[in-house]
Amino acid sequence: MSEKHTILLIDDEVNVLRALQRLFEGEDCIILTAENAAEGLKILEQAPVDLIISDHRMPGMSGLEFFEKTLPQYPDVIRIILTGQAELEMAIKAINNGCVYKFILKPWNNYDLKITVKRALEQYHLLQDNKDLTKELKKRDAVLQELEKKHPGITRMPEDGIYRLS
């Protein structure tokens, strides 16, 4: 991970938040925690977040509802559900709505969770890089087109390699 990632953890069980914090403490990332979905929303508004791990069954808004709600505004954030209850209905919904990257059951395996997060962040990183590059490319292309307008032919390389300025 080349730069510091921000991970948001949401769970109504504080002990789970603390355990996850310890899990990620060695990694070069910023960990933010929220004890319910509403708190999570506030954090999202204040800081850029790359990845969210959320419990599903929580008082107030459920994890899935939270994800569905935030999808339009934060389409790129990677979403992981970490739940103690294997509810088929919920899993189907999570996958069909396309807003969940992974579906992890409690109790979780530290190693697996870490790897999953790492892969997800790499993917996020690649995606992000890809996006940045595309953006850069577009910018350059715009400059070139501008130049071509001013000096037609300037962007085309002549066969003999000599630019002739008129």
Next chain:
Amino acid sequence: MNVLIVDDKEETLYLLETLLKNIECDVVSASNGVKALEKLRAGSFKLIVSDILMPEMDGFRLCMEVKKDNKLKDIPFVFYTATYTDEKDELIALKAGANKFIRKPVEPVEFTKIIQSVIREVKEGKIKGDRPVLEKEKEVFKLYNQRLVKKLEQKMLELKESEKKYHSLCENVNDWIFSTDQDGCITGVNSRVEMTGYSSGEIIGKRFTELLTPRSREVGINFFQRANKEAGTSDFFEVEMIKKDGKTLNVEISISSICKAKKFIGGFGIARNITKRRRDQERLRASLYSLAEAQRIAHLGNWEWNILKNELHFSDEAYRIFGLKAQEINGSYETFLNSVHPDDRETVKKAVNEALYENKPYNVDYRIVLPNGAERFIHAQAEVVFDQSGAPVRMFGTVQDITDLNKTQEALLDSATRLRNILDNAAESIITIDEQGIIKSFNLASERMFGYSMNEVAGKNVKMLMPEPYRSKHDSYLKRYLKDSESRTLNVVREVVGRRKNGTIFPLELYVSEVRLEKQLTFVGILIDITKRKLAEEQLRDSEARFRAIYESAPLGIVLSDSKGKILQANPVFRRMLGYSEDELQRMTFLDLTLAEDRQATLKNIVDLVDEKQDFFRLEKRYNLKDGSLMWADVIVSAVRDADGKFKYSFGIFKDITEKKRMETMLIQAEKMASIGQLAAGIAHEINNPIGFIDSNLNTLNRYGKKLTEYIHQVHDLLKTAVEDDDCDPEEFINEFNQLSQNIKLDHILENLKDAIAESLDGTARVKKIVSDLKDFSRTDKTEFESADINNVLEKTLSLVWNELKYKAEVVKEFGSLPQIECNPGRLTQVFVNLLVNAVQAIEQHGVIKIKTFQVRNSIKVQISDTGKGIPEDQLGKIFDAFFTTKEPGKGTGLGLSISYNIISEHRGIIAVESKKGVGTTFTVTLPLTKADEVVKLKVIVVDDDAMVRESLSKMVSQLYPFSSVAIAENGFDAGNLMNLYEPDLILLDITMPGISGLEMCKRIKDSTKHRKRKVVLITGRVNDDMQQQAYAAGADAFLRKPITAQELKQAIQKVMAGRL
């Protein structure tokens, strides 16, 4: 096979239900046609068995409705009836579409047979429900039916009325009713037995004829002799009875035979105290006599007047009347006139002249004035003597002072009025006739009784009040009587028949006496309408016979017991149920038979019954059978009271429901498992959460461990280098050391290490708790009650359902301080789980669930309310029904509330619901408070080879500590086995037994680590002084010598169980 039974009588339904269930039918019952139709439309039935006469909708109408309904018309329809027994009725029933017609009463066995054959025919298809009903006939039938129903409804009311009257015999009847066996020994009496001065207990078993005076006895003995010879004999006689205090009593007795299979099996008698009536009759006669006396009261004076000489002679009486002395009157017509009141002189003169010259009778009333000025009323009568020429010569006559007579007449009138009043106010009809049988008086009661008014009968012959053949015979009868006055019909009460104006004939009781008025013979007849009594007697006999049939053959135990629960009489079924003989039962009380756990409730109910706090009670309770097993019974006990409301005995009906209970227990367990399934997802979440972070923390701790190990090695190396290097710069060493610590973030690790361990421990505690709560809840059912705090039970329940609740509801707990109660916490948890899960399911979005506990006098209340959608009113009545559910298939068993209801009933509590649509629902569970600390529960084993001793000791223990359970063993070997299973607190151990002796046994107990704590009381029957020493040497906690009194046993138990009592 599903059978619908329809009858408005609860007891018939119960009987039918029991009978049908015995032949493996599923029975649904309805109390009338309307309800039956509802049930028919709600379920599917293979057979309908219906009574005809019912309120709301009768059987005929029900049958027609069923046959009209396309969906129902194929169900075979069977009538059974006690009222419509005519063949025409059967025809109508069959026309209405019925398939079978059974007449009541039939013996239960016979009835079962008929029903079985009907069911067989239904199964074989011989009976098909669908039968065409003719339209025209239907119309006719309708009319006929309506008329009949109206008539019968009225009749039913009357019947019910009189039945009620007869059932509450003791309250309404003033007569003493008794029954005897064939030898005349009294077997049963009503409360009016008090007229004899004996209590029912004293009189039962006495020979009836012994109660009669020697001169009356013959009549009684005669009856029983005749009755034994000829079935159906009945008699009516007046006798003298000897009361307990020796006084005699005039009693009229109507006695009839109770026959079984045409054989005389006993007498049934009604005795009426007629001492008072006798007195009244005497009084009436005296009154009539005084009337005659009054008529004789008169004082007459006579006089003679010689007209020619004008000489007037007075008798002494006449002088006295005129207030004169004999010499004071000059003896002339004129002097006489002078005495007459001036105002009346003309009248007198005129009357005299008319008598003398016009040949008119002299009959005149006038006033005279006495010398002292007083006025008197005089009545005078006279006759005139004429000479040959027709001229008056002499006049003689009487004077009567009617001043007093006037008063007497008033008195006479008074007396007559009084008599009239007596007659008219008398409840009995009183009719007087003369020698010819002509009616002279006819009081109001007679008018009411016969429907004639006084005017219609006055002067007519009394025979008009009699039906034939008595009517034609009466004249000759009367003549015969007058000729032979020794005739026996007088002064004897007879049962005769009368005829009303409307032609109806009715039974009467007649008492005739004669009175002589002015030499005129008058017969006074006193009549009592005994229609109702006759009817009642008949119904009583009928009801007796029906009861007998049920008593002998219904599959129900029937027991009469006294106020202490002592069994007076038990039917064969009850004896078979419990396995005891009649003799054994009669030595027992219900408490002896009841399982220790159920004794308190039984005792309380019996006490309340005796104290009139309740008229009946119903319990499901357990009995110890003779073979040592348990029986669950559904018991209904009602009190029979005397006219003053005093408890006489109780009447109990017992139904064996052991099998039902076993099924129920299985059902409860199954429902519990289902609710665990429902909770499983939530519980998984509750467990997986802590496991998740515990596991994660352990991994982190592992990482810390590695880091710390590495750090320690590094520090070790650093130290080693420092020690080996003489030129070590301390400052550099410290820097390096700090660097090492910083490298692994030592402070951070140490801080986190502490937290991670603390949090993980918290997590394991949570997992442990939920697993143990779940285990408590799901373990195979314990049926025993234990002492528990309901708040605690609720807390445990909450931890099980917490996950179901917390996301949808805010849970508000308002726990009051509660005493411990005797309950089954596992089962109560099941109830509370049900109520809480229902509450949260009723909440659609988010709401509040409130759990409130508080104590109200002698009970604990638990209220669970939600702010959910509420239960629709039409479903409110069904929510406790089994298999009623509003949840979608697969989500609920429909048994939750039904089983909750049963569980709460088992705790003798109540579960109630209140709900408002859109507002919420509140369930209130009320549990009675039993002070756990007042109840001493001991588990005792009695070991003795003598059955009598075993029995008496175990009985003593049960009486001393009613909540204890006592097991018995015949020898040491059995006792040893029993001890392992039963875990007693106390062993009462006989020393001298075959096999292992009590001393040896005691030693073994005290040497065993497992049983050492159990208390042993050694008992001996031997008179051997060193036995006590040996007993204590063997480790006994106490020692007793036979015979043992309850007091001694109590002291010994108190001594050894000091810590417990």
